[in-house]
Amino acid sequence: MVVNQGIGDPGLCECVLPGHQLKRLYEAEDIAAGVRRVATAIADQTMSAQLLCVPVLKGSLMFAADLLRVLPPTVEVDFLGVSSYQGGASSSGIVKLTRDISTSIEDRDVLVIEDIVDTGLTIRYLLDTLALRKPRSLRVASLLDKPSRRVVEVPIDFCAFKIPDLFVVGYGLDYAEAYRGLPYLAELTLPEHS
Numbered sequence: 001m002v003v004n005q006g007i008g009d010p011g012l013c014e015c016v017l018p019g020h021q022l023k024r025l026y027e028a029e030d031i032a033a034g035v036r037r038v039a040t041a042i043a044d045q046t047m048s049a050q051l052l053c054v055p056v057l058k059g060s061l062m063f064a065a066d067l068l069r070v071l072p073p074t075v076e077v078d079f080l081g082v083s084s085y086q087g088g089a090s091s092s093g094i095v096k097l098t099r100d101i102s103t104s105i106e107d108r109d110v111l112v113i114e115d116i117v118d119t120g121l122t123i124r125y126l127l128d129t130l131a132l133r134k135p136r137s138l139r140v141a142s143l144l145d146k147p148s149r150r151v152v153e154v155p156i157d158f159c160a161f162k163i164p165d166l167f168v169v170g171y172g173l174d175y176a177e178a179y180r181g182l183p184y185l186a187e188l189t190l191p192e193h194s
Helices: 028-044 061-070 121-131
Strands: 002-004 014-016 021-026 052-057 080-083 096-099 109-117 137-145 158-162 185-189
Touching: 021 028, 028 061, 028 137, 028 158, 052 061, 052 121, 061 109, 080 121, 109 121, 121 137
Parallel strands: 052 080, 052 109, 109 137, 137 158
Antiparallel strands: 002 014, 021 185, 080 096
């Protein structure tokens, strides 16, 4: 592990894996403003006082936690886990449910919270799976949207940031489980042989 002192606050050391480079895209203040924009849009289109928020683990953890802090205190939460990356920098295209929700969503207003919508395959799988359970409404809030990579069209009802085709880490997003804890979002450049 290499300590990179060229990024961040003076005196704050950040560890990056050998050959990896991070370029900051959104600072913590930018992210907080994005979360507030999304929360305001959700509040303006209130689905119900007992909205069920369903964060998709693990990437949406930070976004969901911050979003839940500014949404009305009556919202409920349950978690879904999916996998489509299998530790690499690009989606395998095969979506696997790793954790299902335990709450019935029949006749409920449901908000799926994602970290990033890329190809659209993961969110399409989730929406199709959840729709079979007959929710009253089913919407998507995503921290990031990467429309240039879309393979299937999917609705994104609330989004904090649209980004170009970059590999982004931090604020819950990872590369092989590294970098999730960064308080900002950064473009990750990998060594040529990765």
